[in-house]
Amino acid sequence: MTNYKFKFHPYQRPFKHPLSTSHGQWTVREGIILSLNDEIGNIGWGEIAPIPWFGSETLEQALNFCEQLPQEITTEEIFAIPAELPCCQFGFESAWELVMGKGLSTKDFEPSKQHYSYLLPSYDAAKQSWEAPWNQGYRSFKWKIGIAPIEDEVKIVQELVEAIPASGQLRLDANGGLTKQEAEQWLMVCDTIGAVEFIEQPLPPEQFDVMLEMSHNYSTAIALDESVATLDQLEQCYQRGWRGIFVIKAAIAGSRKRLRQFCDTYPIDTVFSSALETNIGQQAVLQLAAEISDLKRAVGFGVNHWFNEG
Ligand SMILES: O=C(O)CCC(=O)C1=CC=C[C@@H](O)[C@@H]1C(=O)O
Numbered sequence: 166m167t168n169y170k171f172k173f174h175p176y177q178r179p180f181k182h183p184l185s186t187s188h189g190q191w192t193v194r195e196g197i198i199l200s201l202n203d204e205i206g207n208i209g210w211g212e213i214a215p216i217p218w219f220g221s222e223t224l225e226q227a228l229n230f231c232e233q234l235p236q237e238i239t240t241e242e243i244f245a246i247p248a249e250l251p252c253c254q255f256g257f258e259s260a261w262e263l264v265m266g267k268g269l270s271t272k273d274f275e276p277s278k279q280h281y282s283y284l285l286p287s288y289d290a291a292k293q294s295w296e297a298p299w300n301q302g303y304r305s306f307k308w309k310i311g312i313a314p315i316e317d318e319v320k321i322v323q324e325l326v327e328a329i330p331a332s333g334q335l336r337l338d339a340n341g342g343l344t345k346q347e348a349e350q351w352l353m354v355c356d357t358i359g360a361v362e363f364i365e366q367p368l369p370p371e372q373f374d375v376m377l378e379m380s381h382n383y384s385t386a387i388a389l390d391e392s393v394a395t396l397d398q399l400e401q402c403y404q405r406g407w408r409g410i411f412v413i414k415a416a417i418a419g420s421r422k423r424l425r426q427f428c429d430t431y432p433i434d435t436v437f438s439s440a441l442e443t444n445i446g447q448q449a450v451l452q453l454a455a456e457i458s459d460l461k462r463a464v465g466f467g468v469n470h471w472f473n474e475g
């Protein structure tokens with residue numbers, strides 16, 4: 166049985182500007198980088214990037230888990246990490262696949278910018294911020310809603326749709342921050358505009374039944390994000406009848422092995438999305454996305470500009 170030398174260290178990455186969503190303001194991304202070394206010198210890297218307000222473990226819980234591990238761990242111990250620690254499951258399995266030489270060489274995975282969706286700044290700064298990424302090749306843009314008054318945000322979306330060339334696409338992400346009435350209003354506006362690819366998580370996860378009903382009543386698609394953040398939640402929403410878009414933040418969803426099995430079994434409509442992790446986590450997610458998804462929807466990884474080194 167192979168033992169892997171295990172090392173880890175926490176990191177902090179301040180955002181250039183706080184990321185405003187209806188969950189509040191996010192100013193520093195904290196996570197853990199881990200490595201596994203085998204006896205013949207192979208090394209695999211992984212990342213633990215919690216987003217507790219999405220339902221993952223906290224950074225403290227992940228650190229406590231890492232600290233109680235021995236300096237050498239086995240494959241069995243890696244695949245026995247409980248589902249209550251989904252970011253740890255993802256980070257350790259990423260490193261294990263790399264040290265075993267199972268993952269694609271991550272440096273080869275580089276879809277062109279047209280396969281990425283660019284996360285625009287919040288509020289009306291978006292209107293001045295889409296053109297530079299457009300000139301870099303981005304054709305998909307995401308903007309946060311549910312932060313300012315709806316009439317102000319609708320006006321900004323109409324101006325954005327007017328300004329962005331017709332071949333571009335816009336995604337709106339409410340982070341569950343709308344009321345039922347506002348969600349209906351947004352869906353009617355988007356059906357009229359016709360240029361919005363989907364509205365992400367219009368209502369909080371506990372209003373699943375309302376979103377399921379809405380998904381049958383409007384032509385603008387609805388994407389679940391917070392509702393399907395972990396594999397347990399994702400499977401539950403599928404069993405409850407969701408056949409709309411699933412936003413998969415693989416870095417916080419849990420076991421890579423289990424996600425592969427689920428996507429092999431159920432042909433779901435997916436958008437792979439960043440957990441605002443570092444390049445280590447990003448490459449581990451994009452390699453998995455290329456393996457298990459048709460990538461027909463742009464991946465939500467146009468986010469590096471949110472960090473100083475981005
Ligand atoms: O999905 C994307 O296009 C970019 C990533 C992104 O929007 C998010 C990452 C992490 C937490 C959230 O604030 C936000 C989201 O809700 O999707």
Ligand SMILES: [Mg+2]
Nearest residue numbers: 338340365390
């Ligand atoms: Mg989202």
